[in-house]
Amino acid sequence: MGRFVDQFINPVIWARYWDEMLGAIGLTVQLTLLVLLTGLLLGLVLGLIRVAVPPLFRIPIVIFADVFRAIPPLVILVVNYFALPFAGIRLSGFDCAWLGLCLVLAAFTEEIIYGGLRAVGKGQWEAARSTGLGSVTTLMLIVFPQALRMTVAPLTNRTIAIAKNTALGSVIAVPEILNIAMSALSNSANSTPLTMAALFYIVLFAPLIVFSRWIEHRFPQRG
Template identity: 35%
Template sequence: MDIFLHNFFNLAVFREALPHLLSGFWTTLWLSALVIPLGAAAGLLLALGQTQSSSRWVRGAIIVYIDFFRAFPPLVLLIFLYFGLPFVIGDLPKLLAVALAFVLNNASYFAEVFRAGIKTIPVGQMEAARSTGLTQLQALRDVILPQATRNVLPDLLGNCIEIIKLTAIASVVGMPELLRAARDVQSLVYNPSPIVLAALLYLALLWPLTRLLARLEHRKAQRMGTA
């Protein structure tokens, strides 16, 4: 037991590593705060294009995009953008490569969630909104999208949680997020305790969100059961 505690829960290493890991933790937070809104906005545009466009070609192109990036591993995408594109267009800043990879990947997931939410709204609501004099854009903004977003709120939150966890792959291009900070400290102290501490910080961040997700899913199930 003493060997286990020394290797994985070494309090002295925890104290030494904590300042470095908190710096990486902050990077994880602001990186998530950057890519989640961008991915959600891009996904919403894709969902609107898929559900509202009258062009078969536009809808088909969006479906191809969504299917491709949902199937393409985000780690491979990040490596391609950061290490592959420089041969064509020159070096990409780390932040730009990471943000672009995350947005391209997660927009496809957000698009499917928003599309499912829009599909839950009866067609008659759009027609009723248009009959009051609202334009299609106004009806979408004021009538359809608020209801659609509420219907898929658990799925949107679930996507956000996955994105926060996904930020760990930014370490492969040297982005100083939480996992990268833990690995750097581990290489100095020759002890895996910094990785354990990083896991505890991830848990402290994500546990409240997962509990909120469970409550939202429970409320959604109750609402559907009483509908």
């Protein structure tokens, strides 16, 4: 028992890395919020555009969504960080992680939103158009709110799944929670920083999980 405490919840180690780990939390929160904000917004806009434009113009959006849903996020981050410089594009680790995860979240969001928009009955369009409402007004005020109700539960789940991928930033030198914990682990030859990281992730994401449970209850998927 003593060895376990010494290795995993060592108070000396805990105190030594506390400040550094707190800094990492701040950065992780910042990265997560940026990814959520930009990824969801981009995906939303792409989903709406895909419904509004003629079939031919949907192709680029479909390709984008399929590509970024197919590639593992880790590969995207690594490509951003190690390959883009050869194309003359040099981004910080933070920007690489943000850009990569934003695009992945956007791709999934686009698919979910598009699916929701398509699931709203044709009759809603016809009723709105028959009263003289334009197609954009109909999309935004009649169809989109109904689609959002249907998609908010899967969207929340997908968002959480992708938000956790900020931990992948650790491999491209983003000083987020896991990255700091890993270097603390090497420097101290002690696992306590990993315990701290695990606890921090729980503190960060538990509220989101609770929120998603509430969302699922409040907006059942059948709309």
